[in-house]
Amino acid sequence: MGELRKDPILGRWVIIATERSKRPDAFSKEKETVVDDLSVCPFCAGKEKTTPPEIYSIRDPNTRPNEPGWKVRVVPNKFPALGIDGGLKKHGFGLNDMMNNFGAHEVIIEGPDHKREMKDQSIDEISTVITVLQNRVEDLHRDERLRYILVFKNKGRGAGASLAHPHHQLIALPITPKRVREELQGSEFYFKLKERCVFCDIMEQEKAYGERIVYENDGFFAYCPYASRFPFEIWVLPKDHSIDFYGPKVREKNKSLADMMKVILTKMDKILKDPDYNYVIHAAPNRFPRGGYWQTIEQDFHWHIELFPFLTKVAGFEWGSGFFINPVAPEMAAKFLREEKVA
Amino acid sequence: MGELRKDPILGRWVIIATERSKRPDAFSKEKETVVDDLSVCPFCAGKEKTTPPEIYSIRDPNTRPNEPGWKVRVVPNKFPALGIDGGLKKHGFGLNDMMNNFGAHEVIIEGPDHKREMKDQSIDEISTVITVLQNRVEDLHRDERLRYILVFKNKGRGAGASLAHPHHQLIALPITPKRVREELQGSEFYFKLKERCVFCDIMEQEKAYGERIVYENDGFFAYCPYASRFPFEIWVLPKDHSIDFYGPKVREKNKSLADMMKVILTKMDKILKDPDYNYVIHAAPNRFPRGGYWQTIEQDFHWHIELFPFLTKVAGFEWGSGFFINPVAPEMAAKFLREEKVA
Numbered sequence: 250m251g252e253l254r255k256d257p258i259l260g261r262w263v264i265i266a267t268e269r270s271k272r273p274d275a276f277s278k279e280k281e282t283v284v285d286d287l288s289v290c291p292f293c294a295g296k297e298k299t300t301p302p303e304i305y306s307i308r309d310p311n312t313r314p315n316e317p318g319w320k321v322r323v324v325p326n327k328f329p330a331l332g333i334d335g336g337l338k339k340h341g342f343g344l345n346d347m348m349n350n351f352g353a354h355e356v357i358i359e360g361p362d363h364k365r366e367m368k369d370q371s372i373d374e375i376s377t378v379i380t381v382l383q384n385r386v387e388d389l390h391r392d393e394r395l396r397y398i399l400v401f402k403n404k405g406r407g408a409g410a411s412l413a414h415p416h417h418q419l420i421a422l423p424i425t426p427k428r429v430r431e432e433l434q435g436s437e438f439y440f441k442l443k444e445r446c447v448f449c450d451i452m453e454q455e456k457a458y459g460e461r462i463v464y465e466n467d468g469f470f471a472y473c474p475y476a477s478r479f480p481f482e483i484w485v486l487p488k489d490h491s492i493d494f495y496g497p498k499v500r501e502k503n504k505s506l507a508d509m510m511k512v513i514l515t516k517m518d519k520i521l522k523d524p525d526y527n528y529v530i531h532a533a534p535n536r537f538p539r540g541g542y543w544q545t546i547e548q549d550f551h552w553h554i555e556l557f558p559f560l561t562k563v564a565g566f567e568w569g570s571g572f573f574i575n576p577v578a579p580e581m582a583a584k585f586l587r588e589e590k591v592a
Numbered sequence: 593m594g595e596l597r598k599d600p601i602l603g604r605w606v607i608i609a610t611e612r613s614k615r616p617d618a619f620s621k622e623k624e625t626v627v628d629d630l631s632v633c634p635f636c637a638g639k640e641k642t643t644p645p646e647i648y649s650i651r652d653p654n655t656r657p658n659e660p661g662w663k664v665r666v667v668p669n670k671f672p673a674l675g676i677d678g679g680l681k682k683h684g685f686g687l688n689d690m691m692n693n694f695g696a697h698e699v700i701i702e703g704p705d706h707k708r709e710m711k712d713q714s715i716d717e718i719s720t721v722i723t724v725l726q727n728r729v730e731d732l733h734r735d736e737r738l739r740y741i742l743v744f745k746n747k748g749r750g751a752g753a754s755l756a757h758p759h760h761q762l763i764a765l766p767i768t769p770k771r772v773r774e775e776l777q778g779s780e781f782y783f784k785l786k787e788r789c790v791f792c793d794i795m796e797q798e799k800a801y802g803e804r805i806v807y808e809n810d811g812f813f814a815y816c817p818y819a820s821r822f823p824f825e826i827w828v829l830p831k832d833h834s835i836d837f838y839g840p841k842v843r844e845k846n847k848s849l850a851d852m853m854k855v856i857l858t859k860m861d862k863i864l865k866d867p868d869y870n871y872v873i874h875a876a877p878n879r880f881p882r883g884g885y886w887q888t889i890e891q892d893f894h895w896h897i898e899l900f901p902f903l904t905k906v907a908g909f910e911w912g913s914g915f916f917i918n919p920v921a922p923e924m925a926a927k928f929l930r931e932e933k934v935a
Contacts (some may be wrong), residue, residue, distance in 0.1 A: 256792055256819040258778040263819045264917045273863045273928055274637030276823065276903040330909075330917050343797045345789075345818045401908030409907025420909055435601040447601055447687075454686050475688045476599040476606040480619065519618045529912025554914065560619040563906065564752025565744030566673075566763055568874025569898065571771030574607045574673050585616055 251330075252425070255346040261427050264330050264350055285413035287363055291327075292414035294361030300324040304355060305385065307377055320361025321381045324472045330420065337394050337423050338573045353421035357381055363414045363552070366404075368514035375507035382417060382530075383495035383503075389421045390495075390535050397425045400494070407559040427535045432531060433550060440549035448551030452486055454542060461579050463586045464512050468505030471513050473579035473586070480561060480577035481521060481586070483513055485554040492533035492550045499552075513556065516589045521558055528556035543581035594673075596766070598689040604770050607673050607693055628756035630706055634670075635757035637704030643667040647698060648728065656674040663717070664724045665701045672697035673763065680737050680766050693823055695735030696764035700724055706757045709747075711857035718850035725760060725873075726838035726846075732764045733838075733878050740768045740877045743837070748868025768877045775874060776893060783892035791894030795829055795922035804922050806929045807855050814856050816922035816928060816929070823920035824864060824929070825905060826856055828897040835893045842895075856899065859932040864901055871899035 251266045284290060292301040297315045305323040312318025331352030359367055359378050367375055386398045402417045403410040407415065422477045425433070439447035455461055455472045463471040463483055470484045486507075491499055560583035567573055594609045634642040640658045648666040655661025674695030676887060681692045689880035702710055702721050710718060729741045745760045746753040768776070798804055798815045806814040806826055814828045830849075834842055860867065875895035910916055 254819040256817070257794060258782070259774050260778065261819065261821075262915055263821055264915060265820075265921050266917050266919050273824070274865075276864055276867070276901075334681075344794060345797075397911055400910065401912050403907040403909075407905075409905035418909070420913075422913075422915075426913035426915045428912065431602050431914070435603065435821065436781070451600060451687060454688075474599070476597040476604065478604075478606055481616070484621075521619055522617075524619070527911055528906035529908050531912065557911070558619075562750070562752035564746040565870035565872050566742065566746075566761070568870055568900070569744050569771065570742055570763075570765075570769035571774070572605055572607060572769045574609050576609050578608050 251350045253348040253350055257344040257346075262424060266330050266350070277422060284411060288410065290363055290414050292358045292412060292416060294319075294323075294355075297322075300356075301327060302394070305381065307381060313337065317361070320360065321378055323381060323385060324356050324358070326354040326356050330550055331422070339401050348423060351423050352395065353419070355385060355419045355421075357385065357417040357419065359415040359417065366415055366514075368511055368518060372504055372507045372511065374509050375510055376503045379503050379506055380416070382419070382501070385419055386532070387495040389419075393535070394423060395421045395535055397422045397429060398532075399426065399429075400530040402526075402528050403528070403560065407525035408527045410525075429531060430535070433534070436549045442564075444548075446490055446548060446551050448486055448553065449490055452488070455547075459581045463516070463583050464503050464509065466508050466512075468502035468528055469509040470530070471509060473583040475579060476574040477575055477582070478578040479557040480575055481517065481579050481582045482555070482557045482575075482579070483517070483586070485509055485513070486551060487553070490548075490551055492547055493509070494530055494532040494552050506529070513586070515591050516586045517556075517558060520585050524558035525561060526556060526558040528554055595692045596691040596693055600687040600689075605767060614767040627754060633755065633757050635699075635701045635755060635759060636664075636706050637662075641666075643699075648724065648731075650724060660704070662721050663703065664721055666724060666728060667701070669697040669699050669761065674765070677772055691766055694766050695738065696762070697847060698728060698730065698762045698764075700762065702758040702760065709758055709855055709857075711861060713854070715847055715854065719846045721760070721891060722846050722849055722853075723843070725762070726843060728762055730838040730877070732762075735764075736778055736878070737766060738755040738764045738878055740765045740772060741875075742769065742772075743873040745869075745871050747870070748902065750868035751870045753868075757923045766792050772877070776877070779893045783889075787891075789833055789891060789894050791829055791896065792833055795831070804926045806859070806926050807852065809848050809851055809855075811845035812852040814852060816926040818922060820918055820922040820925070821916040822900040822921075823918055824860065824867075824925045825898070825918075825922070826860070826929070828852055828856070829894060829897070830896070833891075833894055835890055835895055837873055837875040837895050845866045855934050856929070858934050859929050860899075860901060862932050863928050864903070867901035867903060869899060871897055873897050893895070 254263050254265055294317045301324050303314050303322055306319045307321045308319040316504050331350045331354050333353050337351040340347050382400050389395055389521050391399045398419060398421045400417060400419050436447050452470055461472045463473060468488055469485055470488055471483055473482060489498060533550050597606050597608055603913060637660045644667050646657050646665055646667050649662040650664045651662035674693040674697050676696050680694040683690050725743050732738055732741045741762060741764045743760060743762050779790050795813055804815045811831055812828055813831055814826055816825060817827050832841060876893050
């Protein structure tokens with residue numbers, strides 16, 4: 250079933266997914282394509298039996314699970330990187346640490362229509378997708394064996410999607426991943442120094458400066474970060490400080506978040522001509538009374554979305570250094586995005 | 593000329609390369625291609641005037657710089673991410689830190705023949721390329737304003753190369769990059785605990801275990817790391833402990849390193865059918881009597897090469913987590929590589 254392995258020098262975890270294991274000849278160039286054929290798409294209405302049984306759905310009254318009539322549908326990934334069976338087991342051998350690949354890997358299908366991208370949905374429809382994401386994260390946060398729930402979206406082949414039908418994914422992990430830990434550490438360090446949230450301070454500074462603003466509405470603020478890794482990278486912050494993505498105060502603003510996503514995805518699409526893209530939601534890790542490795546507190550983190558179109562290649566320099574070379578100044582990207590008309 | 597910017601939360605630096613700046617319409621899909629047309633390749637013999645003037649070359653007696661007759665030639669990158677003019681200037685504004693993009697960006701052309709990949713060169717020829725890389729790193733290590741010299745190779749479009757003619761690159765930076773700092777920290781932590789080099793210990797353990805060995809000769813040891821990020825990732829360690837890539841003891845083994853590179857690149861090519869790939873050389877940062885931020889000592893780091901073919905897409909989950917999903921167990925990759933006949 251595969252396992253999680255920890256690099257003995259860097260402390261970085263890797264999922265060795267032997268379930269998906271491939272022989273060398275499976276890697277010939279350009280072999281990977283996105284499934285974009287309506288007749289074989291497992292996510293379309295009427296194809297419910299071709300996925301594993303659904304975990305959750307929002308559906309019309311009087312329709313049954315795994316039948317048509319759904320608006321948003323959540324199913325296990327058919328080729329999961331992690332699985333919930335058997336519980337969490339940790340081992341070591343010499344320098345090497347491992348765990349079995351305990352966790353969850355779910356697919357959130359955004360609607361029955363293969364061709365209807367999120368940006369083309371109504372505010373109500375997008376808001377429903379967001380509610381489903383929140384419900385899944387809230388549900389998985391109850392499992393004490395899980396440390397982190399990462400929600401993300403890959404759109405297009407360049408961005409790593411294997412199916413074209415609009416969907417999000419969610420991976421629930423028994424550890425808080427390195428990249429999130431670094432954000433938590435950075436925010437904690439700043440909070441200890443200033444007794445203020447670094448994200449709140451960044452938002453204030455960006456509002457005052459103005460040149461990196463992309464869009465804002467009553468609940469959310471979007472900007473191109475000062476040290477953007479990628480051209481046209483956009484971060485979305487909730488204006489009200491909160492560390493979790495699913496609390497009641499956050500849910501009150503779901504229509505505002507739906508508006509935000511519709512606007513920025515539309516702007517990006519118009520300027521960059523339908524680019525492939527990724528986004529991830531970074532919220533706080535699971536927290537329990539008896540604590541885990543990370544004791545995040547309410548004040549020192551701020552959930553947010555990091556969105557980046559797939560426009561440049563990542564090469565030896567980036568992998569070898571952790572540096573990024575970004576050929577578009579964030580101020581220029583923000584100007585294009587801010588000025589692009591949506592309607 | 594662009595600048596280096598530091599992320600206020602993560603401490604990660606980014607190069608905003610306004611020299612290379614592109615308007616949004618430059619990013620339409622699949623527009624980037626590798627220059628593989630002999631008539632326009634600037635790296636071929638006879639085209640010396642189409643590159644910036646050479647910094648260094650190994651050439652036949654009685655030939656002049658920037659004319660044919662060279663075996664290995666080093667030129668500045670025509671579109672450099674960093675430049676040596678004007679000195680290092682650091683600034684801050686509110687939460688944001690920046691430096692001008694002080695540094696160097698060089699191209700090491702491996703030979704005059706466009707079609708001759710490194711694996712097809714003789715041991716003597718590869719050894720000469722290695723010597724040139726060492727000479728450049730040694731030279732740049734004398735500049736106290738530079739903190740780190742990163743040598744890397746991108747082969748093929750998927751791996752980020754824009755020119756097909758075989759070449760390495762080198763980027764000299766005014767800071768030690770994040771990814772290297774993490775390795776230095778990890779090694780230092782281990783050394784403080786054990787008073788032994790973690791890389792030496794890993795090499796011992798891998799030799800004893802055997803199943804992740806790819807190849808070894810008198811000077812070098814190649815294996816697929818326990819927590820490989822990518823399918824068929826290979827690390828090459830010098831058997832003798834050393835932190836620098838260019839010392840006299842290291843240079844004594846250059847033919848051994850040439851043999852190692854020829855063997856592993858040939859094996860990889862045969863198994864994976866000429867894959868695109870990257871490799872990077874991780875050695876110690878610059879060290880000066882009055883010290884820098886990083887006080888690496890001789891015992892606690894070990895220079896090495898990290899090589900990875902470009903076979904899988906990096907998607908939202910990886911960017912959002914710092915996790916990697918590797919669909920090939922390193923033990924399986926090593927078995928294929930170890931058993932592949934070279935001759």
